[in-house]
Amino acid sequence: MRRRLDGRRHELAVAADRLYPGTPRAGSTRLLTRDGWIPATPLDLREVRLGWLEDAPAPAVTGREPEAAALLPEGAVAYPDALGALARPRLFEDRTCYRLLKVAWPELTFTRARYFDGVSVGEAAAHEFAGHESAGHESVAHESAGHESAGHESAGYESAGYGGGRPPFRALVGDPTDLRRRPALCAISTLTLRHDRRTGETSFVLHWRDPARVAHGGGLFQVMPVGVFQPAHESAGAEKTGLDLWTCMVREYAEEFLGRGEEYGDGFDYESWPLYRLLTDAREDGRARSLVLGVGVDPLTFATDVLTVTALEAETFDAVFGEVAASNSEGQVVGRIPFDAETVRRYVRDEPMQAAGAAVLDLAWRHREALL
Numbered sequence: 001m002r003r004r005l006d007g008r009r010h011e012l013a014v015a016a017d018r019l020y021p022g023t024p025r026a027g028s029t030r031l032l033t034r035d036g037w038i039p040a041t042p043l044d045l046r047e048v049r050l051g052w053l054e055d056a057p058a059p060a061v062t063g064r065e066p067e068a069a070a071l072l073p074e075g076a077v078a079y080p081d082a083l084g085a086l087a088r089p090r091l092f093e094d095r096t097c098y099r100l101l102k103v104a105w106p107e108l109t110f111t112r113a114r115y116f117d118g119v120s121v122g123e124a125a126a127h128e129f130a131g132h133e134s135a136g137h138e139s140v141a142h143e144s145a146g147h148e149s150a151g152h153e154s155a156g157y158e159s160a161g162y163g164g165g166r167p168p169f170r171a172l173v174g175d176p177t178d179l180r181r182r183p184a185l186c187a188i189s190t191l192t193l194r195h196d197r198r199t200g201e202t203s204f205v206l207h208w209r210d211p212a213r214v215a216h217g218g219g220l221f222q223v224m225p226v227g228v229f230q231p232a233h234e235s236a237g238a239e240k241t242g243l244d245l246w247t248c249m250v251r252e253y254a255e256e257f258l259g260r261g262e263e264y265g266d267g268f269d270y271e272s273w274p275l276y277r278l279l280t281d282a283r284e285d286g287r288a289r290s291l292v293l294g295v296g297v298d299p300l301t302f303a304t305d306v307l308t309v310t311a312l313e314a315e316t317f318d319a320v321f322g323e324v325a326a327s328n329s330e331g332q333v334v335g336r337i338p339f340d341a342e343t344v345r346r347y348v349r350d351e352p353m354q355a356a357g358a359a360v361l362d363l364a365w366r367h368r369e370a371l372l
Contacts, residue, residue: 001127001130001131001134002083002086002087002127003087004130004134005126005127005130006211006219007211007219008130009126009219009220009300009352010219010220010352010353012126012129012130012133012300013030013298013299013300013355014030015129015133016126016129016299016300017030017299017300017355019166019170019299020032020175020176020299023175023176023177024037026038026294026296026307026355026359026362026363027348027359027362027363027366028348028349028362029348029355029358029359029362030298030299030355030358031296031297031298031299031305031355031356031358031359032176032177032296032297032298032299032355033177033294033295033296033297034103034177036103036104036105037103037177037294037295037296038293038294038295038296038363039105039292039293039294041367041370042291042292042293042309042363042367042370042371043105043106043291043292044289044290044291044292045245045246045290045291045292045308047106048105048106048107048108048245048292049106049107049108050107050108050109050110050243050244050245051102051107051108051109051110052109052110052111052240052243053101053109053110053111054111056099056101056111057180059099059117059121059180059181059182059183059184060180060181060182061121061172061173061174061181061182062078062117062120062121062182062183063078063079063117063119063120063121063124064077064078064120065169065172067168067169067171067172068120068121068124068169070168070169071124071127071128071131071169073086078116078120078124079119079120079123079124079127080092080094080116080119080120083119083123089211089212090212090329091329091330093115094114094115094116095114095115095230095234096112096113096114096115096230096231096234096238096239097112097113097114097115097117097118097185097186097228097229097230098110098111098112098113098185098186098229098230098243099111099112099113099117099183099184099185099186100179100184100185100186100295100304101179101184102179103179103295108295108306110186110229110243112239113183113185115185115228115230117183117185118183118184118185118302118303120183121173121182121183121302122182122298122301122302122303123301124169125167125169125170125173125300125301125302126300126301128167128168128169128170129167129170129300131167132167173302176297176298176299176302177297179304182302184297184302184304185228185229185303185304186228186229186304186305186306187226187227187228187229187303187304187305187306187356188226188227188229188245188248188249188252188305188306188308189222189223189226189305189306189307189308189354189356189357189360190223190224190225190226190249190252190290190308190309190310190360191204191223191308191309191310191357191360191361191364192204192205192223192224192225192253192257192309192310192312192317193309193310193311193312193339193364193371193372194312194314194317194318194336195311195312195313195314195372196313196314197313197314198314201338202311202338202339202340202372203335203336203337203338203339204223204337204339204361205223205224205257205324205333205334205335205336205337206221206222206223206224206333206334206335206337206347206357207221207222207223207224207225207226207256207328207330207331207332207333207334208220208221208222208331208332208333208334209221209222209330209331209354210330210331210332219352220352220353220354220357221334221347221351221352221353221354221357222353222354222356222357223356223357223360223361224256224257224333225249225252225253225255225256225257226252226256226305226356226357227248227249227251227252227255227256229245229248229306230242230248231243232247232251232262232264232268233264233265233266233268235266235267238266245306245308246280246290247270247276249290249308249310250270250273250275250276250279250280251264253275253279253321254275255328255329256328256330256333257321257324257325257328258275258321258325259325259328259329275320278319278320279320282312282313282316282320287312287313287315287316288310288311288312288313288316289310289311289371290308290309290310291308291309291310291311291367291370291371292306292307292308293307293308293309293359293360293363293364293367294306294307294359294363295307296355296356296359298354298355298356299355300355303354303356305356305359307356307359307360307363308360309360309364309371311371311372339364339365339368341365344361344362344364344365347361348361348362
């Protein structure tokens with residue numbers, strides 16, 4: 001069933017989208033959002049403030065409920081146990097992460113969590129949905145795929161026997177955008193634009209995520225870089241010092257564009273790190289711009305993303321990254337894709353992209369004048 005999920009994530013996401021007919025979307029995409037989560041104009045990353053709540057209430061749903069246990073083989077307490085034993089991705093570690101509690105631009109509020117907290121709910125719900133779809137609900141996915149752009153009506157699910165409802169564990173989670181219901185672990189999805197002022201040409205890089213290597217988003221395209229928002233290491237004090245979107249983004253640039261490992265160590269000095277200095281100096285003098293476009297939730301897995309875009313002048317991009325490698329530890333890389341209306345439309349509407357990646361592309365195109 002896990003292989004089925006990984007092999008059909010795009011089709012399943014299209015179908016899961018139709019379970020939430022009244023929820024706002026990010027642009028023209030499937031990414032679920034809330035009023036106020038997508039600012040009317042992009043925010044400079046430096047304007048965004050990050051708050052911390054030390055004693056946050058526990059989420060209402062954790063993935064250890066009877067509805068989730070029904071999905072597991074004997075002996076597994078939660079979904080990560082089964083995934084680790086039967087279909088373990090290469091990158092699968094229960095590290096400290098930041099759980100999003102509140103979106104009130106220009107501030108985001110977080111508390112602590114562990115990576116498996118998110119897997120226990122989001123991947124379990126996706127697995128459950130794949131099982132329901134395969135057990136006599138093939139017509140649902142087919143109907144949804146054929147009407148992806150025709151709104152978000154739930155009639156297909158009613159006729160397929162869902163009664164307008166959702167599978168049991170998914171129903172228990174309720175509204176995916178209710179940050180109190182589940183551990184909403186956050187990722188940062190960054191569209192990276194290379195802009196040549198002399199020719200006017202702009203391009204971007206995409207990532208195809210290999211399901212054998214990653215626990216989330218396997219088999220789908222995604223913008224690049226993307227990473228779970230988490231401290232660089234597990235040492236004492238890292239939780240508070242790591243609560244910074246920009247340093248997390250630079251680490252992801254190092255790992256996904258340049259092939260660096262994830263070992264940073266206690267007391268890592270960003271200010272003396274050449275890549276950090278290059279990108280930060282470029283941002284300070286205007287050769288690079290990093291903007292925040294909003295927050296959204298994937299309808300299949302409940303993955304929650306801060307949507308960002310970094311536009312770099314061509315000379316700066318080339319000096320920092322050179323020729324981007326064709327692959328990295330998480331999958332294959334597709335580079336120098338034209339950032340134009342037709343290409344953006346194709347990836348947003350037709351290609352198997354993660355909802356967050358499609359939303360970043362869609363919103364970035366809408367705000368291209370502000371970005372470039």
